[in-house]
Amino acid sequence: MKYFSVVMDLLRERQEFLEELRQGVKLKPKMLGLLISSCVFFAIYGTIIGASNSWQQAIMSAVKLPALYIVTVIICFPTLYFFNVMFGSKRSFEQYLALLMTAVALIGVLLLGFAPISLFFLISTYDYQFFKLLNVAIFGLTGFLGINFLYQGMELLSKEDPEGKEIRSKILKFWLVLYAFVGCQLAWTLRPFFGAPGAPFELFRGRDSNFYMNIVEGISEIFGYR
Amino acid sequence: MQRDLEDLTITEKELEDLSGIALSDVLMLSLYQTAVIRDGLISKKRRDRQKLISLLFSETLIFFLTLILSVPIALSFSKNLNYSPTTLIFSLFLQITFALSSIFTLGANLYLWLKAKPLATLAKLVDEVEKYNEVIKAVHIIDKLTAIGNFQLSLINREDTIAALSVTRESLICALRTENILREHQEFIGRRYELFVNIENNLAALMALDVSNQASEYGRLLNEALEIGMSVHQEVRKLQDRG
Numbered sequence: 001m002k003y004f005s006v007v008m009d010l011l012r013e014r015q016e017f018l019e020e021l022r023q024g025v026k027l028k029p030k031m032l033g034l035l036i037s038s039c040v041f042f043a044i045y046g047t048i049i050g051a052s053n054s055w056q057q058a059i060m061s062a063v064k065l066p067a068l069y070i071v072t073v074i075i076c077f078p079t080l081y082f083f084n085v086m087f088g089s090k091r092s093f094e095q096y097l098a099l100l101m102t103a104v105a106l107i108g109v110l111l112l113g114f115a116p117i118s119l120f121f122l123i124s125t126y127d128y129q130f131f132k133l134l135n136v137a138i139f140g141l142t143g144f145l146g147i148n149f150l151y152q153g154m155e156l157l158s159k160e161d162p163e164g165k166e167i168r169s170k171i172l173k174f175w176l177v178l179y180a181f182v183g184c185q186l187a188w189t190l191r192p193f194f195g196a197p198g199a200p201f202e203l204f205r206g207r208d209s210n211f212y213m214n215i216v217e218g219i220s221e222i223f224g225y226r
Numbered sequence: 227m228q229r230d231l232e233d234l235t236i237t238e239k240e241l242e243d244l245s246g247i248a249l250s251d252v253l254m255l256s257l258y259q260t261a262v263i264r265d266g267l268i269s270k271k272r273r274d275r276q277k278l279i280s281l282l283f284s285e286t287l288i289f290f291l292t293l294i295l296s297v298p299i300a301l302s303f304s305k306n307l308n309y310s311p312t313t314l315i316f317s318l319f320l321q322i323t324f325a326l327s328s329i330f331t332l333g334a335n336l337y338l339w340l341k342a343k344p345l346a347t348l349a350k351l352v353d354e355v356e357k358y359n360e361v362i363k364a365v366h367i368i369d370k371l372t373a374i375g376n377f378q379l380s381l382i383n384r385e386d387t388i389a390a391l392s393v394t395r396e397s398l399i400c401a402l403r404t405e406n407i408l409r410e411h412q413e414f415i416g417r418r419y420e421l422f423v424n425i426e427n428n429l430a431a432l433m434a435l436d437v438s439n440q441a442s443e444y445g446r447l448l449n450e451a452l453e454i455g456m457s458v459h460q461e462v463r464k465l466q467d468r469g
Contacts, residue, residue, distance in 0.1 A: 002250055029250060036287060039294060067294045190298060 006033030007105055014149070017102070018156045027094045034098070034105040035070075041108035042066035048119050049135055049194055052128065057192070064190050069104050072183045079178065083171045088164030091157050099153045107146035114138045132194060147176060228369055234391050235362050236355050236398065244402040245348055246410075255342040256349035257281040258335070288334050289327060296326035344412065347405055355398055362391065 006029070010017045021027070043062040050061030081096050121134055154172055158165055187193070242249050256262075257280055265274040300322040304315050365387060408415065
């Protein structure tokens, strides 16, 4: 239960939390608490979105959604750390990882906040497309707020390393695009998360190239080029 | 709570300062000892059962976390397969997931067990501190009851109790500090036999030096004695020749 108290502290006093990160106070217990609570929150939300199909999909989404966020962090973190160190940051490995985990945990908490709304619309409407769109909006909003927080946190962390600050700002923006890129591709690989209602439970859909080719095909189909 | 009782309590912060390790770490790692499982199953004390439940809870948590890592791996593996009955793929996927998760969980457990081994004494001390704090709480409750007017329940020898508690507090604090120092220098203390062997060797070398030194000293004295003897002998000869 003490794992969740880390997230509660984060929510109540964000500035103090960031300050503690900057000073490197008790980073390992914080990271563990953030990891566990974010996984639990994502699992709860995943259960809800998977429940639109069947109970098997609910269980699978409960594991897939945390996996999506955490594995993306694992894949993209080395790039962030090494590029920042190369351009003048003197913060430690653990501080960067803790900041990333904080942003992910914040997204998890916001998703948990939207979970009752999602559940309500799941039960009350039978419109799958609307449910999908609603969830896209929720994911977009929570992602945006999480990234905003990450940006603030990075600014605070690099207050003490003034040299190369503009370059690191640009690196952060580039890294955010990279993170979105990897995240979307991983989400495409791990699909289905929702599962069309009435369709049988599928472990994974066939391998149609990647997310971006699929979007390009979709757009060209809309415009009549088939 | 009365002032003297408040002063007697050992707070969490004090405990952390004395032992040098965050309390939550100690509590979590103290679960990873074989004694916990044995006590939890056999004994009827509430505290031991609570520990067993905490251990089960953290095991479930670890397993769930490992699932998060093993599902993407198992998914990407089973996507490459081309068996026609999809149920076969699904069961293979489940098998891979559970196998990977079990390996990771075993690994995590091994790591935690190894980390918990040097902290066994500290865990026992923390337990003792908890029991001590509970005794203080009991005294506080009796104080409150007495204050209401329940004189039958009054603690007859409150001063003696307080004195005994403060003695216990001193010895607990001393034990925590000692444990901290011993744990910090554990490696050095473990090499104490090496140290003794070194001292022995050094002593033997010193004694050998001393012996040769003594030998040369002896030689010098002998030389001087010989010279003195010779000169005495010559003087005696001279005297004899004259007289």
